[in-house]
Structure formats: structure tokens, C-alpha cells
Amino acid sequence: MTTVARTDVCVIIAAKNAEATIARAVASALAEQETAEVIVVDDGSTDQTVAAARSADDHSGRLTIARFESNRGPSAARNHAIAISRAPVLAILDADDFFLPGRLGRLLAVEEWDFIADNIAFMGEAAVTGAAPRVDDFPPRPRLLGLIDFVEGNISQPGVKRGEIGFLKPLMRRRFLDKHGIRYQEVLRLGEDYDLYLRALAKGARYKVIQSCGYAAIVRGNSLSGSHRTEDLKRLYEADRVILAANDLDGEAAAAVRRHERHVRGRYQHRHFLDLKKERGAMAAIGYLMRRPGAAPAVTAGIFADKTERFRPRQDAAPAGGGAAVRYLLPIGAEHAR
Incomplete structure (x- = not known):
């Protein structure tokens, strides 16, 4: 297997009032040997998000922190990070989530893709300590995700929380985004990821998914992604x-x-x-x-x-009270693409 160059990936973290979790996110990104850049965009925070992000700096010169004086939304923050970054592959990491060890290497080992995502482990804060051993080790089994299956996977069902395929966090090749002029729609504050991925699929993007799990998403009741206007x-x-x-x-x-x-x-x-x-x-x-x-x-x-x-049975992303159980976004062994 070809050794992956360290200059492959820019990890983008849009953050607002994330002082409690941003250091963990930054540290997990810097721990990946394939990470060339970590760009944190503080989106008008009123807490100590910037200081917390700096506290995780490993002094390798890979961490950049930008700041908006007022809140402009995650799309604007991510677009700004893309504009000031240089790496050929882009990765999105939410400020309250983190990468599991070896995530980028597993994704980059797969060939022939414009977007590639892995499974997501949803967990409460109680499961975070020792998260990596708690997450099952699944074989990659790469498969293509087509436009129809992607869209159908984003139509939510009653009683099912946070199950949409739009929650996937793929790596994205900059050259594909640049070729088709694709960036986040800054008017969107809900579904901005879904919209970008769908526009890419409409332009013929090869979107691959592996069932290995390398992304840990923390479930909490006050998450910004859980509320919208x-x-x-x-x-x-x-x-x-x-x-x-x-x-x-x-x-x-x-x-x-x-x-x-x-x-x-x-x-x-x-x-x-x-x-x-x-x-x-x-x-x-x-x-x-x-x-x-x-x-x-x-x-x-x-x-x-x-x-x-x-009266309906509920499938939740984590047990009530933030228990130690883990739920996976993609059912293991199920076929999601035609």
C-alpha cells in the first residue's frame, strides 16, 4: 500500500460557543498523520472557544484559527476555511465531535472517489472516555452511494432521530468542488451539508461509503444542529x-x-x-x-x-441521560446503494 503523504487533508471546524468540546475536536484532527491543516473558524462566539482551541495546538504549525466578529452560520465559516486552505482533500468536523484514531488513513486507502464517508458512532458524553475501544471494528466494504439513495436516506421517519444519511461527514476532493463551482450555500442554516452533497451528486460525483466507523458524534439535547427556525x-x-x-x-x-x-x-x-x-x-x-x-x-x-x-416506539441516537451505549448511523451489512 502506498504511504499517504501528510499533506493530504485539511480538517475544517466551524465553532460557536464550543469552549467545552473544541479542544477534543482539534486534538483528534491533529493526531491524524494525514492531516496537513486544521482550520478552526470561530463563528462569533461569546465564550472562550478560541482559547480552548489553542490549548490543543501541538505546535506543528498545522493549526490556524480564524474568527468572525458576528455569527454568520456554519456555511459561511466552512467556505472561509476552504478559501484560506491549501490541502487537496477537505474534511468537515463539528466542534462537539471528534475523529477516532486512524480515520483518515482508512478513508484515503480507498481509491476512485470524489467524496468518501465512513460510518458515524452516535454516543452520549458518558461514552466518550475510552471511546475508541467501545466502537466496533467493521470491515470497510466500500460501495457507491447514488443520488436516489442519498436523497431517500434524507427523508426522515417519525420516531427516528438523527438517522439521515446527510449526517455523514465525507472527505471531499477540492478539485471536484472547484471544477463545478460548488461551495456551501450561506443562506442555509439547516441541511447545508445535504444541499452541497446533492449538488455534487447531480454533477456526477463518485460518492463512496465504507462501513468502518471513524467519526464520533456526541448527542446532546442542546445541540445547535438539533434546532432550527x-x-x-x-x-x-x-x-x-x-x-x-x-x-x-x-x-x-x-x-x-x-x-x-x-x-x-x-x-x-x-x-x-x-x-x-x-x-x-x-x-x-x-x-x-x-x-x-x-x-x-x-x-x-x-x-x-x-x-x-x-405512543410510538422511539429509536434514539443515544440512551436517555447520556448513557454509554453507541448507535451507528449506517446499519452494518445493509445495502444502501444500487
Whole structure:
């Protein structure tokens, strides 16, 4: 096997008020021998995120810290990091997560890809101590992830938390992004990863997935990724419409994107109805449905789901109370791509 050059990967960490976890994330990235750069972009933090990130510096000259005076969102932070980085391969690491040892080497050992992702281990803080031994060692078994399976894997199901394939954190080849002019959409604060990966797949990206697990995602109730505004849903389904208009997708692929657009639009309609009811009263919410009767099925289904949620079995990313169990994003042995 060819020895991987140390100058392959730039690890990008967008961080806001992450002083409690950023040092762990930075240290895990610097520990990978394939890491050429770690770029932390402090996105308008009001705590000691920058100082905590610096505390993990190994003085190899690979850590760069940039700072936004005000919050601009993860897309803007990542785009800034891409702009100031030089490495040919880009890796995204969330500020409260971390790499498991050997992650980059396992991914880079696979050939012929534009994007490549591995499995994710979801765990609570209680499982973090000694995380690597707790995570199972699965064989890689690389496979291609097609556009249709990617989109279908991002349509969430009732009672299932954080299971979408959009949570995968692939390595990305800069040359593919540059060739097609792909960067994060800064207007998006929800689904920005999904949108970028889908635009790449629409341009023919080879997206491979291995079932080996090298990324640890920490589950907590106050995670920024677990909350969003109603307007964020609107922008996400509008992004689907842009992709449909800008790409000549075949019939099945276009149908899959339209299903996702309807799914997110339905969630928006439900949330918008509830917002109107809370802010302006029941008559305003009913008036919205009278003006837009097409929203009624999604609103009705959303209300029903809310009322019956406590009766449905729940598959969560980690046990209540942050227990020591680990759940994997990709079911081992299941086929996810055609």
C-alpha cells in the first residue's frame, strides 16, 4: 500500500460557543498523520472557544484559527476555511465531535472517489472516555452511494432521530468542488451539508461509503444542529427546487428530489401553521389554510404525529441521560446503494 503523504487533508471546524468540546475536536484532527491543516473558524462566539482551541495546538504549525466578529452560520465559516486552505482533500468536523484514531488513513486507502464517508458512532458524553475501544471494528466494504439513495436516506421517519444519511461527514476532493463551482450555500442554516452533497451528486460525483466507523458524534439535547427556525425549512425546500431547475436529472432522480422537497415543504407548512397559531391566534392559522388549501394535508399529518408521538416506539441516537451505549448511523451489512 502506498504511504499517504501528510499533506493530504485539511480538517475544517466551524465553532460557536464550543469552549467545552473544541479542544477534543482539534486534538483528534491533529493526531491524524494525514492531516496537513486544521482550520478552526470561530463563528462569533461569546465564550472562550478560541482559547480552548489553542490549548490543543501541538505546535506543528498545522493549526490556524480564524474568527468572525458576528455569527454568520456554519456555511459561511466552512467556505472561509476552504478559501484560506491549501490541502487537496477537505474534511468537515463539528466542534462537539471528534475523529477516532486512524480515520483518515482508512478513508484515503480507498481509491476512485470524489467524496468518501465512513460510518458515524452516535454516543452520549458518558461514552466518550475510552471511546475508541467501545466502537466496533467493521470491515470497510466500500460501495457507491447514488443520488436516489442519498436523497431517500434524507427523508426522515417519525420516531427516528438523527438517522439521515446527510449526517455523514465525507472527505471531499477540492478539485471536484472547484471544477463545478460548488461551495456551501450561506443562506442555509439547516441541511447545508445535504444541499452541497446533492449538488455534487447531480454533477456526477463518485460518492463512496465504507462501513468502518471513524467519526464520533456526541448527542446532546442542546445541540445547535438539533434546532432550527421555520424559515430554515423554507430555504431548504427552495434549495431542492433550485437543484431541480439547474440540473438535467433523469426521471427517477428528479422524482426523488421532488419527494424530498415535498417532505421538507410539508414540515415547513406544519411549523408555519403552529407559528401563526401561537403568535396571532387560531383564526390566523385557519386563515392560512383557507388561503393555501394545499397545505392542509401536511398540517393535519403533522398535528396527528405530534399528538401520537408518545405512543410510538422511539429509536434514539443515544440512551436517555447520556448513557454509554453507541448507535451507528449506517446499519452494518445493509445495502444502501444500487
